[in-house]
Amino acid sequence: MKSILLRILMLAAFTIVALGLFLPSTPFSNILPSVWNDAIPKMTLGLDLQGGMHLVLNVDRDKAVENRVQRMKSSIEEALRNEKVPYRSVGMDGALSIDVGVFNPNNAEAVKKVVEKEFPSLASSELSDGAITYTLLEEEAERIKSWALSQALETIRNRIDKFGVAEPLIQKQGISEVAIQLPGLKDPERAMELIGKTAVLEFRIVDDSMDPQKALVQGAPFGSEVLFQREENPATGEMVKKPFLLFKEVMMTGDSLSDARVSIDSQFNEPYVSLTFDSDGARTFERVTTKYVDKRLAIVLDGNVYSAPNINEPISGGKAQVSGSFTYESARDLAIVLRAGALPAPVEIIQNVTVGPTLGHDSIEAGLRAAALGFILVLLFMLVYYRVAGVIADFAILLNIVMLLGAMAWLNATLTLPGIAGIILTVGMGVDSNVLIFERIKEELRGGRTPRSAVNAGYERAWWTIVDSNVTTLITAFVLFQFGSGPIKGFAVTLSLGILINLFTALVGTKVVFDIQNDKLRLRKLSI
């Protein structure tokens, strides 16, 4: 049997450490020395308490593969042209295959040689019906899919960093999802716009061979398509869709941007986004603007036409601008997404849980009030029912709470509203260990034992009951932790920590007080 003094010292040490860990997270932090406050990080509050947004995005990974195949199609054409190999046609065959039409078997061999050399990730079929079909290798498709998820994660992280949110949490979830937590967010609407935008920027030439209205009715000529410019009529607030007939060929993409910034047009005092190309991009831009002087260059973002200015003269220097009916904020957000780059595939918000700061604040208050009341009720009950032993139990409850909060701060656990419920529940259920022991002691006393032997027998006999009954609750808590989401995890953490600490305080904390009564005070009678 360890000496009483040793046990008291241990309890005191634990208590002091626990207080040191969690006091900075309480209102008492105001009166603590700043060294203390600075050294110990504050307990993190869950999104349900501090307000904020939890998003789950699904990345359309199949689309990423399709996009890649589509780009390969253009690259094959380019490679064949560069190598001066003639071909009849290059077209998509479904979403994942490319058909290369050839003139004769000799021509087919030449085409095969070029494609095999430049595109090792494509598997070719035998020549049939005057065409070779190229299909993306399975492992390459898988590689693109996993790349798409990592790339999407990177891009979103980039955008959020530029948007400016304190302590965002962005992580992969499963094989195709990204989970995002943005605590204390002010404008959830804007954040979602910003995160969800694919932001594929394309520069395309306007096809003037046909009136776009006519093309809408008759169908666009081969190699062109109709896209729309969406503009809000400032007078009525109505959305106006203006059609543009554009060549399908993409002259340049947002990949060649080196920078994007908001600027204000000095003449009309309207915000626009100025783009700066990298050196390759600048060269391409100059080449395109030289070739298409007097044509219009449409700037297309995610399939929407933003503007289509006329190319008056070749533009060197690698600068361009996107104007449209922007507010300063929407221009700033567009600049952010362009700077952060496009997502490799479209994303869909499949879950959004947003809690406003007021509700979070109300929840904390409600939780604390409930905790205080529950605490007082249980303390009083134990006091009335067990008298002096009740004081011991109450001492254990206090010790329990202090250590629970300390452990949470130490483990950097997040406090959620269900977590607070867990703490309250720990107070109610946690007294069970003491109740088991006390009732056992009472029984032993009724059986005619001396206080000292009754206490020892009570503790010894209650021990396995306490362990058994707590392990089952621990099992559920662990399962909840494994399967639950944010707030539920918080509950599981407080519940399981509460149970473990409660075992400790009941078996060590209260025992020492009884031992003092018996050994030092040599009481003849226990008040229990």
Next chain:
Amino acid sequence: MDLWGDRHFDFLSKRKKTFTISTILVLIGLVAVVAIGTGRANLGTDFSGGIAIQYRFESPLKIEEVRKLLSKGGFGEAQLQQFSEPNKMLVRLKKAEGNLRATSKSLGEIFTQGLPGNPFVVDSTTEVGPTVGKKLQTDALKAIGVALLGILFYVAWRFEFRFGIAAVIATFHDVLIVLGILLILDKEITLLIVTGLLTLAGYSINDSVVVFDRIRENLHRENKKKEEGYDLINRSINEVLRRTVVTSVTTLMALASLLVFGGEVLYDFAFTLFVGVLVGTYSSIFIASPVLLFWERDGKKGDKQSAKQGGGISNAVKPSSVQP
């Protein structure tokens, strides 16, 4: 304080009555399970998918007024719920298809235009796509399955098999009854409720385990007395009755304060546990232990087994501390 004195209750004699009552309640619970399985129960947004938005208006408003407004805007199927504060309104749309974001926005516009004199802020928004809801449903089922298996194995390991079965029967009994009550009250089955039910499973097992522990201990110590299973179980229940009641009371106190002050987010959770603790206390006395009697009738088999396997407690209690 001692409220009982030496009173001794014959709990087992009531078992016909309690078994009947419990069977009826459990059947209602099974109906609830079927209702959930077939999608007819009131599943929460997190499980069913859809939209739940909580608005806080500047001044109080009537639920009928909001319902009329939403029907006119094409959201006649929206579920409305009001809290103790009459300026708060929860609007739920289930099976919302297409763009959830756009739907949420148009809900907001209906309020902006329909209630021009009563501006609002959005307290919380939950939008759950159908795939997420499905995944959460399977996750929750897995969690319940794993938790129950874990408990069964632990109890079967620590006790004899029949104790394990009895404990699990009692736990199912408690969870099903509470589920039935939730169904009757048309409470929404959310993730938080499932959490409450799992916590309840832990609590209810805990309660049964305490009684079983005593039964097992008594089986070992006083077999010489040739006490019948009936009397032994009855005596064991009576011996731990004080503890059962005291722990229930303190837990109920904690839960009551959650119910009263915990706010709307935790209300249903606290309610589930409050009812659950009541049912759990009842079942540990009137269901879990009497179920053990079914094995008693098979003759002395149970006793032999207990003598062989139930070594846990005799190891734990040192012989020296047992006073004859």
